Amino acid sequence: MTVDDGRFAGARHVERLQPVEGRALEVKQGETLRIAQVEGGQCVDFNAFNLADYKEHMSVGHSRRMGISLEEGGVLFTNPPHFRPLLFIAHLPSSAKTDLIGARCHAALFERRLGFDWHTNCQDTIAEAIRQYDLTPDDVHDSFNIFMNTRIDPERGWVFEWNSATADDHIDLVACMDALCVPVVCGSGDVTMLSNAFLRPIDVAILPPTRDSMEFVDAANGFFATEAQARASEHRMPIKSARELARNPAYEPAFRRAPIGVVDLEVPLPAGYLERLEHEADRAGISVEDCARRLMLTWAQVNASTLPARPGVGGAAVDDELRARWERGHKGGM
Numbered sequence: 001m002t003v004d005d006g007r008f009a010g011a012r013h014v015e016r017l018q019p020v021e022g023r024a025l026e027v028k029q030g031e032t033l034r035i036a037q038v039e040g041g042q043c044v045d046f047n048a049f050n051l052a053d054y055k056e057h058m059s060v061g062h063s064r065r066m067g068i069s070l071e072e073g074g075v076l077f078t079n080p081p082h083f084r085p086l087l088f089i090a091h092l093p094s095s096a097k098t099d100l101i102g103a104r105c106h107a108a109l110f111e112r113r114l115g116f117d118w119h120t121n122c123q124d125t126i127a128e129a130i131r132q133y134d135l136t137p138d139d140v141h142d143s144f145n146i147f148m149n150t151r152i153d154p155e156r157g158w159v160f161e162w163n164s165a166t167a168d169d170h171i172d173l174v175a176c177m178d179a180l181c182v183p184v185v186c187g188s189g190d191v192t193m194l195s196n197a198f199l200r201p202i203d204v205a206i207l208p209p210t211r212d213s214m215e216f217v218d219a220a221n222g223f224f225a226t227e228a229q230a231r232a233s234e235h236r237m238p239i240k241s242a243r244e245l246a247r248n249p250a251y252e253p254a255f256r257r258a259p260i261g262v263v264d265l266e267v268p269l270p271a272g273y274l275e276r277l278e279h280e281a282d283r284a285g286i287s288v289e290d291c292a293r294r295l296m297l298t299w300a301q302v303n304a305s306t307l308p309a310r311p312g313v314g315g316a317a318v319d320d321e322l323r324a325r326w327e328r329g330h331k332g333g334m
């Protein structure tokens with residue numbers, strides 16, 4: 001279906017997804033996937049894969065290190081061992097919330113909680129959308145929830161709020177690599193607050209690369225580049241096809257750096273420090289050695305950054321923004 005909306009001028013693809021549909025869309029590096037409200041208040045579940053290797057896909061768990069709700073400027077990462085920037089949130093108004101806790105709704109949940117023999121749900125909608133690329137229900141992964149208004153309540157835990165997204169709201173996701181992106185209309189709409197107790201359409205569009213988007217892609221890929229990513233691609237293994245697990249009799253353990261080596265280090269301490277350390281250890285009920293390690297790591301967590309300096313990568317402003325977010329993530333989540 002074509003959509004007549006000024007927000008999609010210049011797009012190479014535009015379509016309206018009716019309740020309860022989803023679509024697998026190829027979004028090339030530097031292109032922007034725009035997901036837009038039509039009437040407002042509709043929650044969208046989202047999966048994404050590396051187009052060149054479906055085993056590398058969005059990891060909501062690792063992206064969550066930057067917060068349980070991402071805002072404009074946030075980055076979605078792929079699963080380790082890759083851990084590469086997959087999508088960058090280039091636009092998200094404050095009325096549109098996101099959630100990285102709800103993994104996705106599924107039929108078993110609605111059957112057990114509400115007694116439905118089958119209710120529309122995101123597991124099945126995503127599975128149907130990715131079937132176009134011969135992916136299976138097993139390949140559906142935890143969802144990045146867009147236009148989903150949740151919060152952590154000290155007493156009640158994870159709670160749903162009325163969906164605050166307006167009809168004018170949209171999110172822009174810039175692809176840092178060629179990606180298969182899968183937005184779906186969340187099927188929980190009529191039985192939860194997440195989509196304001198109804199099911200509504202959403203619009204999706206793919207916009208061509210711009211100078212800004214390409215600059216960000218270069219900056220992000222440079223900034224987050226690691227040796228581990230290169231090794232992950234080099235050591236890619238064939239994909240196992242049998243479902244049952246059977247022990248491989250030829251297996252020989254080959255853990256790296258195991259067993260670990262322990263080296264005694266002499267640490268010169270200022271006068272009176274050992275007594276304080278012994279007192280602290282006694283109070284905490286741990287050994288003096290553990291106490292010294294705990295103090296050192298507590299200090300390091302607050303004061304030391306493990307970030308390598310990467311001068312000259314991309315635009316300075318983008319680099320600063322990334323560095324600030326990344327440092328916050330490290331201090332909060334390590």
Ligand SMILES: [Zn+2]
Nearest residue numbers: 105122186187
């Ligand atoms: Zn859902």
